[in-house]
Amino acid sequence: MKYCDNILETIGNTPMIKLHRVTATLPCTVLAKVEFFNPGNSIKDRMAVKMVDVAEQKGLLKPGGTLIEGTSGNTGMGLALAAIIRGYKCIFTTTDKQSKEKVDILKAVGAEVIVCPTNVEPEDPRSYYSVSKRLATEVPNSFYVNQYDNLANRDAHYEQTGPEIWEQTDGKITHLVVATGTGGTVTGTGKYLKEKNPAIKVWAIDSYGSLLKKYFETGVIDMSEVYPYITEGIGEDFVPENYDMKVIDKFEKVTDKDAAVMARRITKEEGIFVGYSAGSAIAGILQLKENLKPTDVVVVIFHDHGSRYVGKIYNDQWMMERGFLDVKTVKDVINGRRNQPLVTIGADEKVSEAIARMKKYDIEHIPVEKGGEMIGAISENGLFNRLIDDGNLKDALVKQVMQTSFPLVSQDTPIEKLSVYINRENGAVLTKDDSGNHHIVTKYDIIQALGR
Structure with a gap:
């Protein structure tokens, strides 16, 4: 029988997948090392278990002990899996910029999670670094993992990730690209690959708001480089000991927006x-494409799974609120019409008057209004079918023949989402502007907006 004795035995040997569309403008081959195939859905599983192994070997972690760590989520997940199998408890600190999904997942695997403020100095007693260090002195029989300065982090990638990439590319890799935070992946993997072939280039991708690129280029820790940023899991406001800058050939910064959109x-x-x-x-690779040639084989690390970010980068509302998503919304349609007044019909007016207004304003849909409220709707198609059956319908009151009111949607609804509301039976939606005025959006409006 072929089976794993426990979940930790499934870590590693992740697949390499060639990219096509997002790298179409590059002259070279780009291969993604897809690390979410690890059981904890990230590359951090590798070093989490390695750090636990080393701590056990050194006698730093005793049976029934507690693992304490500051984590953006993924390292915590790897440590939690190791803790489940080895019989440990976990207390993790994280920052309030991390996705809710990450916190919920950590709790699901049995960890206690303490959320700390992001926008404080590392030395601030409120920071997630400081809180985790303090807890390690207060909790009996505990071990502070410290992925930033624990060199077992980079050793895991020297022993596992580097050899896997070398074997999977048959030694043809020319560039390793890693979005880097603690420094373990880029340093450990890069060190192994450069020992196999010193010509291999190692590129580290940083975030604006992080000081790593400036430190790499100047050797100066410049705190003026540090400011709040949204990208999760990469960049730092200090230099972890896992870094060996001699292994890295280039640092490149990428904006929060470009990273999310990509x-x-x-x-x-x-x-x-x-x-x-x-x-x-x-x-980052696209920004550096002038440094690449057709014979190059670029390996890029895909650290973790998108399920950790469904409430953020995969949420249209979240993206639009930060100006990351260039989509047309209902508000754009309304603004493009230069504030044309909404044509309505009273519930107690005659159908003939509704028909007259449709002809006068060349429109197909009219909201039915009573006392300032929209209570129903009249459409050209609906009237046509009923007038064919009953020619005297023109003298009836609107409220006797009206359909249900058009759905009311918010101004920031993306146009693409309106297909949920606009269909054969319902030809329009209503929205309210900031002043409380109603506006109508029809199929024609959507076609016009998307065609601009």
Whole structure:
């Protein structure tokens, strides 16, 4: 029989997948090392188990002990899996910029999670670094993992990730690209690959708001480089000990928006449901494409799974609120009509008057109004069918023949979402502007907006 004794034995040997559409403008071959195939859905499983192994070997972690760590989510998941199998407890600190999904997942696997503020200095007692260190001194029989300075982090990638990539590319890799945070993946993997072939280039992708690129280029820790950013899991406001900058050939910064938009593209165009840092990595390669040639084989790390970000980068509302999503909304349609007044009909007016207004304003749909409220709707198609059957219907009151009112949607609804509401039976929607005035959006309006 072929089976694994426990979930930890499924870590590693993740697939390499060639990218096509998002890298179409590049002259070279780009292969993604897709790390969400690990059981905890991220590359951090590798180093999490390695750090536990080393701690056990050194006698730093005793039976029934507690693992304490500051994590953006993925390392915590790997540690939690190890804790389940090895019989440990977990207490994790994280920041309030991390996705809710990450926190919920950590709790689901039995960890206690403490959320700390993002926008404080690492030394601030409220920071997730400081809180985790303090807890390690207060909780009996505990071990502070410290992925940032624990060199077992980079050793895991030297022993596992690097050799896998070398074997999977048959030694043909020319560039390794890693969106980097703790430094373990880029340093450990890069070190192994450069020992096999010193000509291999290692590119680290950083985020605006992080000081790593400036430190790499100047050796100076410049805190003026540090400011709040949204991208999760990469960049730092200090330099972890896992970094060996001699292994890295270039740092490149990518904006929060470019990373988020690219992650969505990878998912939609390649069918690989990736996390935020994968978007950073591919956006970084595209920014550096002038350094690539047709014979190059670029391996990029896709760290984690998109399910960790469904409430953020895969949420249209979240993206639009931050100006990351360039989509047309109902508000854009309304603004494009230059505030044309809404044509309505009273519930107690005659159908003949509704027909006259349709002809006068060349419209097909009229909301029915009573006392300032929209209580129903009249449409050209609906009237036509009924007038064929009953020519005297023109003298009836609107309220006797009206249909249900058009659906009311918010101004920030993307046009593409209106197909849920506009169909054969219902030809329009209503919305309210900031002043409380009603506006109508029809199939024709949508066609016009999408054609601009």
